[in-house]
Amino acid sequence: xxxxHTHADxxxxxxxxxxxxxxxxxxxxPEKNRFPDLNLPQPLSEMQxxxxxxxxxxxxxxxxxxxxxxxxxxxxxxIPAAVDNLLQRGEFYTAYTPYQPEIxxxxxxxxxxxxxxxxxxxxxxxxxxxxxxxxxxxxxxxxLAYNNFRGKRAKVLLSRAINPQYREVIRGYMQANDAIxxxxxxxxxxxxxxxxxxxxxxxxETCLVMVQYPDFFxxxxxxxxxxxxxxxxxxxxxxxxxxxxxxxLTPPGEIGADIVVGExxxxxxxxxxxxxxxxFFAVKNTLLRKISGRLVGETxxxxxxxxxxxxxxxxxxxxxxxxxxxxxxxxxxxxxxAATIYMTLLGKTGFQQxxxxxxxxxxxxxxxxxxxxxxxxxxxxTPFFHEFVVLADENVPELLAHLQDHGILGGxxxxxxxxxLEGCLLMAVTEMISREDTDYLTDVLSEVEHA
Amino acid sequence: MREPTIFELxxxxxxxxxxxxxxxxxTELPQEFARVNFPFPEISELGVVRHFTKLSQKNYAIDLGFxxxxxxxxKYNPKINESTARYPGFAATHPLQPEDTVQGNLYLMYTxxxxxxxxxxxxxxxxxxxxxxxGELVGTMIIAKxxxxxxxxxxxxxxxxxxxxxxxxxxxxxxxxxxxxxxxxERGNVDLKALAELCDDTLAGxxxxxxxxxxxxxxxxxxxxRIVHEAGxxxxxxxxxxxxxxxxxxxxxxxxDVMHYNLHKTFSxxxxxxxxxxxxxxxxxxxxxxxxxxxVVITSPGDExxxxxxxxxxxxxxxxxxxxxxxxxxxxxxxxxxxxxxxxEGLRDIAEKAVLNANYLQAKLKGxxxxxxxxxxxxxxxxxxxxxDVPDVHALDIAKRLMDYDFHPPTNYFPLxxxxxxxxxxTETESIxxxxxxxxxxxxxxxxxxxxxxxxxxxxxxxxxxRADELKAAKDLIFCCYPAGEWxxx
Numbered sequence: 001x002x003x004x005h006t007h008a009d010x011x012x013x014x015x016x017x018x019x020x021x022x023x024x025x026x027x028x029x030p031e032k033n034r035f036p037d038l039n040l041p042q043p044l045s046e047m048q049x050x051x052x053x054x055x056x057x058x059x060x061x062x063x064x065x066x067x068x069x070x071x072x073x074x075x076x077x078x079i080p081a082a083v084d085n086l087l088q089r090g091e092f093y094t095a096y097t098p099y100q101p102e103i104x105x106x107x108x109x110x111x112x113x114x115x116x117x118x119x120x121x122x123x124x125x126x127x128x129x130x131x132x133x134x135x136x137x138x139x140x141x142x143x144l145a146y147n148n149f150r151g152k153r154a155k156v157l158l159s160r161a162i163n164p165q166y167r168e169v170i171r172g173y174m175q176a177n178d179a180i181x182x183x184x185x186x187x188x189x190x191x192x193x194x195x196x197x198x199x200x201x202x203x204x205e206t207c208l209v210m211v212q213y214p215d216f217f218x219x220x221x222x223x224x225x226x227x228x229x230x231x232x233x234x235x236x237x238x239x240x241x242x243x244x245x246x247x248x249l250t251p252p253g254e255i256g257a258d259i260v261v262g263e264x265x266x267x268x269x270x271x272x273x274x275x276x277x278x279x280f281f282a283v284k285n286t287l288l289r290k291i292s293g294r295l296v297g298e299t300x301x302x303x304x305x306x307x308x309x310x311x312x313x314x315x316x317x318x319x320x321x322x323x324x325x326x327x328x329x330x331x332x333x334x335x336x337x338a339a340t341i342y343m344t345l346l347g348k349t350g351f352q353q354x355x356x357x358x359x360x361x362x363x364x365x366x367x368x369x370x371x372x373x374x375x376x377x378x379x380x381x382t383p384f385f386h387e388f389v390v391l392a393d394e395n396v397p398e399l400l401a402h403l404q405d406h407g408i409l410g411g412x413x414x415x416x417x418x419x420x421l422e423g424c425l426l427m428a429v430t431e432m433i434s435r436e437d438t439d440y441l442t443d444v445l446s447e448v449e450h451a
Numbered sequence: 452m453r454e455p456t457i458f459e460l461x462x463x464x465x466x467x468x469x470x471x472x473x474x475x476x477x478t479e480l481p482q483e484f485a486r487v488n489f490p491f492p493e494i495s496e497l498g499v500v501r502h503f504t505k506l507s508q509k510n511y512a513i514d515l516g517f518x519x520x521x522x523x524x525x526k527y528n529p530k531i532n533e534s535t536a537r538y539p540g541f542a543a544t545h546p547l548q549p550e551d552t553v554q555g556n557l558y559l560m561y562t563x564x565x566x567x568x569x570x571x572x573x574x575x576x577x578x579x580x581x582x583x584x585x586g587e588l589v590g591t592m593i594i595a596k597x598x599x600x601x602x603x604x605x606x607x608x609x610x611x612x613x614x615x616x617x618x619x620x621x622x623x624x625x626x627x628x629x630x631x632x633x634x635x636x637e638r639g640n641v642d643l644k645a646l647a648e649l650c651d652d653t654l655a656g657x658x659x660x661x662x663x664x665x666x667x668x669x670x671x672x673x674x675x676x677r678i679v680h681e682a683g684x685x686x687x688x689x690x691x692x693x694x695x696x697x698x699x700x701x702x703x704x705x706x707x708d709v710m711h712y713n714l715h716k717t718f719s720x721x722x723x724x725x726x727x728x729x730x731x732x733x734x735x736x737x738x739x740x741x742x743x744x745x746x747v748v749i750t751s752p753g754d755e756x757x758x759x760x761x762x763x764x765x766x767x768x769x770x771x772x773x774x775x776x777x778x779x780x781x782x783x784x785x786x787x788x789x790x791x792x793x794x795x796e797g798l799r800d801i802a803e804k805a806v807l808n809a810n811y812l813q814a815k816l817k818g819x820x821x822x823x824x825x826x827x828x829x830x831x832x833x834x835x836x837x838x839x840d841v842p843d844v845h846a847l848d849i850a851k852r853l854m855d856y857d858f859h860p861p862t863n864y865f866p867l868x869x870x871x872x873x874x875x876x877x878t879e880t881e882s883i884x885x886x887x888x889x890x891x892x893x894x895x896x897x898x899x900x901x902x903x904x905x906x907x908x909x910x911x912x913x914x915x916x917x918r919a920d921e922l923k924a925a926k927d928l929i930f931c932c933y934p935a936g937e938w939x940x941x
Contacts (some may be wrong), residue, residue, distance in 0.1 A: 001792070001793075001797070002526075002527055002529060002719075002793075002797075002801070002879070002880055003800055003801065003804040003879045003880060004880070004881070004882040005804055005807070005882070005883070009882070009883045010807065012883065013807055013808075013810075013811040013883060014807075016811055016814050016815065017807075017810045017811055017814045017827075018814070019810075019827075022803045022806075022807055025803075025806050025807065025810055025827055026699055026700075026806070027827075028667075028668045028670055028826075028827065029668060029696075029699060029700045030672065030673060030700075030705065033700055033701065033704050033705055034699065034700065035698065035699060035799065036572070036698075036700070036701050036704065037795070038569055038570060038698055038794075038795040038798065038799075039569050040566060040569065040570075040790065040794050040795050040798075041791070041794060042794055043791070043792055043793055043794030043796065043797050044791050044792050044794075045792070046529075046531050046792065049531060049535070049788055049791050049792045050531060050534065050535065052791060053535040053538060053784070053787070053788055053791075054535075054538060054540070056540075056555045056558060056559050057535075057538040057539070057540025057541045057555055058540050058555065059540075059554050059555030059558065060540045060541070060544050060552065060553050060554065060555040060556055061548075061552040061553075062539060062540060062543035062544050063543050063544065063545050063548075064539060064543045066552075068545060070545045070547050070548065072547055073546075073547075073775055073776075074545055074546050074547070074776070076545065078470075080467075080468040082468070082496060082499065082500055084537075085500075086500065086503045086504065086507070088533065089503075089504070089507045090512055090513070090514030090515070091507035091508060091510045091512045091514065091515065092507050092510065092512070092723075092724055093512075093528070093533075093721045093722075093723050093724070094512040094513035094514045094528050094721050094722070095510045095511065095512040095513075095722065095723075095724040096511075096518060096520060096523060096525060096722050096724070096725070096859070097722065097724065097725035097726075098724060098725065100511075100850075100854070100859065100860060101916065101919045102851070102854055102911050102914040102915070102916055102917065102918065102919070103509075103510065103511035103854055103859065103911075103914055103915070104509075104510055104511065104724075105506070105509035105510070105915050105916055106506035106507050106508065106509035106510035107506075107510055107724035107725065109454065109456070109506055109509070110503070110506055110724075112456075112930070112931075112932065113456060113457050113932070115930050115931055116456070116457075116458070116930075116931040116932045116933065117457075117491070119930075119931045120490065120491065120931075120933070121491075125931075126930045126931070127930070127931070129725070130726070132581035132582065132585065132727075132774055133581065133774055133775050133776075134775060135772075135774055135775035136581065136585075136773075136774055136775075163775070165772060165775045165776070166775065168771060168772040169772050169773060169774060169775065171771065172592070172743075172770065172771040172772055172773050173625075173773075175592065175595075175596075175626075175770070175771070176592075176595055176625070176626040176627035176628075177627065220481075220484050222483065222484075246486070247486070247489060247491075248480060248485065248486055249480075249484050249485070249486055250484055250485070250486050250487070251486065263775070270537075270542040270543070270781075271542065271543060271544060271545050271546065272536075272541065272542050272544070272780050272781045273541065273544045273545070273546050273553065273556050273776075273777065273780040273781075274546030274775070274776025274777045274778070274780055275546075275581070275727070275774075275776060275777070275778055275779040275780050275781065275782075276581070276726075276727035276729075276779040276780075276781055276782060277775075288928065294725065295930060296930065297924035297925070297927070297928060297929055297930055298924065298927065298929040298930075298932075299919050299920045299921065299923040299924035299927065299929075300919070300920055300923060301916040301917040301918060301919050301920065302909070302917045302918050302920070303916075303917050305453060305916055305917070306453055307916040307919040307920075308919075309919045309921050309924045311921065311924040311925050311928075312925055312928075317584070317617055317618050317620075317621035317622075318617035318618070318865075320621070321617070321620040321621060321630075322620035322621055322623070322624035322630045323624070324621040324624075326621070326625070327584045327587065327588060327618050327621035327622040327624075327625055328582075328584055329582065329583065329584045329617075329618050330581075330582035330583065330584065330715065330722075330725060330726040330727070330728035331582075331725055331726045331727075332723075332726045332727050333722070333723045333724040333725030333726040333727070334721070334723030334724060334726065334727060335723075335726070335727055337503075337723075337724065341499065341503055343491065344457050344467070344492055344494060344499050344502070344503075345467040345468050345494075345496065345499045346467060346468055346491075347461075347465075347466060347467050347491050347492050347493050347494060348489055348490070348491040348492070348493050349466045349469055349493065350466060350467060350468050350469045350470060351489075351491055352489060353469060353470040353472075354470055356473065357470060357471075357473055359478070359480060360473035360475055360477055360478060361473065361475060363475075363478035364475035364476065364478075383480075383481050383484065400549070404549065404552070409545070409548060409549075409552075412547055431470060434474075435474050435475050438475075
């Protein structure tokens with residue numbers, strides 16, 4: 001199957017090595033532990049495996065079976081056919097990390113173009129070659145900021161309107177650092193869009209203020225006053241951004257963000273039950289040498305021809321060992337390629353069209369939902385992109401179950417993470433939701449009210 | 452020939468994939484938030500397809516040839532894996548769907564947790580870590596939390612053999628541990644005397660790669676584990692080299708407490724040009740409660756008529772969440788497919804053929820290249836890429852010259868304890884013909900080193916670009932290309 005050895009090959013090889021049988025090569029393994037039994041099912045042929053996996057996959061109901069309003073960090077978008085077609089070229093996906101530039105120019109140039117597109121999209125100077133996902137990219141931003149002040153500023157302010165999973169991952173990454181204080185996302189500071197309570201906590205101890213754009217509730221908030229306040233105290237500002245939104249919205253780099261990170265999944269990467277996705281990470285030039293992860297730079301070869309290489313590697317774990325700021329090695333190579341192809345294929349026109357479809361469909365849906373008796377938009381005075389909060393008179397789990405019975409995944413129950421938002425639902429609407437889908441949703445919601 | 456960048460290929464007004472216009476009443480975006488400048492590339496669909504196809508042709512890849520890349524396990528990535536991972540039943544599921552709608556996914560994850568634990572001899576596993584390095588991070592988090600829970604706050608030191616993987620020191624440092632380098636003895640094993648001296652009540656544990664990066668199974672494995680355990684430390688196994696041990700040895704049986712696999716090495720998921728990886732972590736019984744969130748469990752056992760129900764549960768003393776959602780699910784589908792097709796015998800066959808191939812290459816090459824540790828190897832071995840009679844020729848030159856013979860170079864200059872190291876891992880999926888061609892190339896290069904050393908010094912000669920000026924890249928710091936006019940604005 002996956003080993004090509006004939007009986008004759010094995011005999012010839014054993015003779016060359018000078019042992020009688022293959023087992024002899026394992027004599028160094030303690031005898032009592034050698035060749036244990038593995039309690040695994042009988043092996044399947046490829047055909048049987050295909051059938052078995054198909055039957056497992058069929059035990060799921062997917063976003064194609066439902067009309068799905070789930071977002072909260074992962075978004076259903078149309079992926080043009082060319083993206084996966086190109087991704088399936090063996091020259092890309094069976095290649096190793098491009099440590100040997102002479103035979104890796106394809107991967108290197110694609111990453112260089114990814115870095116360029118992310119820089120443009122975010123309005124930043126430099127992007128790295130990716131992190132595992134948006135959450136770990138956010139955690140790496142905290143590490144960067146903390147190291148930037150050599151531990152002299154130990155306070156990190158997180159907005160409560162950052163994805164709760166991201167905040168949990170940040171705390172997980174920093175769990176061994178007793179000096180660092182991660183605050184600002186408590187219920188008292190709250191989620192008011194004026195950010196006053198958060199801004200009031202910025203002081204000379206603060207190394208980083210992190211906000212999300214659009215925030216976890218989909219709201220588009222003016223972060224200029226916050227960024228000015230942070231900079232006045234010498235603190236850095238990191239913005240967790242949604243890349244689709246940035247095709248329409250002023251990029252964080254233009255309003256003064258020092259670091260922009262985010263989840264690249266919306267850029268042509270399938271939902272795939274949460275991964276593999278892609279964390280993007282971009283900074284201003286002043287922080288360039290503090291960035292973790294791989295960076296591709298432009299240079300020339302011995303003939304003077306343009307070439308791309310992994311560069312500034314002395315920052316990384318394999319060289320700097322325990323002094324490296326991060327242990328990241330493998331990143332999301334193939335996912336950056338998917339995002340690069342997606343962004344290039346859509347280009348200026350298609351990308352803005354997608355973002356506008358999200359914006360328009362979401363606003364149509366939000367208006368339609370709030371017209372149904374028993375449903376309100378608690379944040380309706382704040383602009384939003386493609387996600388919005390709905391306050392229901394109903395018990396949310398029951399409402400979601402009712403919608404599910406009618407073929408709708410209604411959204412994300414915010415009460416789980418935000419006690420103050422008990423009864424609230426986070427709904428996402430992308431270009432994949434048609435006007436008819438929304439009209440059907442409001443029909444079903446109306447029935448709930450009348451039931 | 453150089454392929455232009457996407458910005459050079461762009462022409463104003465051209466479109467690739469476009470979308471329909473909205474069919475709903477329009478809402479204006481508030482002007483104060485509206486983006487003014489969006490200079491993204493404008494290329495036709497064919498233009499984009501040709502661009503990326505041409506880029507692909509500038510890569511070396513497993514599908515094109517042999518990758519004897521030590522400690523990277525560049526084995527064949529079965530095509531069926533790519534197919535199953537894309538089944539819409541998997542690929543179109545949202546990570547926050549209600550558990551009752553994703554029983555297939557949860558069954559697959561639960562089963563894979565158990566298979567991976569069984570293969571390594573452990574009690575349980577987490578599939579959350581995104582890559583090997585994140586698996587190490589999770590493992591060290593578990594070690595840290597375990598000691599903390601036991602009030603053992605003095606335990607701040609982690610021992611790392613000098614033959615360990617490069618990520619180990621950085622991973623332990625991220626958890627605030629002091630990584631202490633542990634020397635190897637003259638046979639390439641952990642130096643037991645040095646180990647005993649470093650073991651005291653400040654020891655948190657050891658990160659033990661076995662087989663190590665010399666490709667050697669530590670002859671004192673049981674002894675190393677006993678000494679660390681007696682000092683109250685935990686043993687972390689770096690499972691990056693598990694390809695040698697599938698069905699041969701269960702590290703958990705021998706007392707390893709926690710270990711990660713790299714699914715993109717041992718379990719055939721593709722390297723993708725540098726990721727995505729996947730680094731599940733297995734633990735022994737006493738560490739099960741520390742596994743990260745989320746963990747898949749049976750929520751209702753079912754009976755003869757109804758299958759069990761699966762769901763997520765946060766382990767009691769969990770180290771928490773290390774990444775959003777549930778790990779690299781797409782990679783899990785691939786690894787599941789692979790293990791399902793192999794079973795016990797297939798897995799053991801993998802390890803046997805991987806070790807057979809490595810020993811065959813070692814036997815053929817050791818006369819021409821210096822083999823510093825004269826032992827039977829496991830799945831890989833390390834040669835010196837250096838000869839005293841031609842001191843100007845280095846491992847790097849040999850590596851680059853191999854490209855001209857259409858081979859990917861071995862890992863070079865690692866492990867650090869071998870002078871001018873060339874670390875060679877053939878994997879089990881290569882045939883004797885391929886191995887022989889590689890041997891011929893290596894022997895030819897050894898001859899060229901004496902007769903035409905400039906052929907090596909200037910290599911490679913036949914690649915899309917020649918040796919790149921890495922100093923210039925680090926000096927110029929050009930990380931982006933921009934549309935005309937945008938760069939000047941900056």
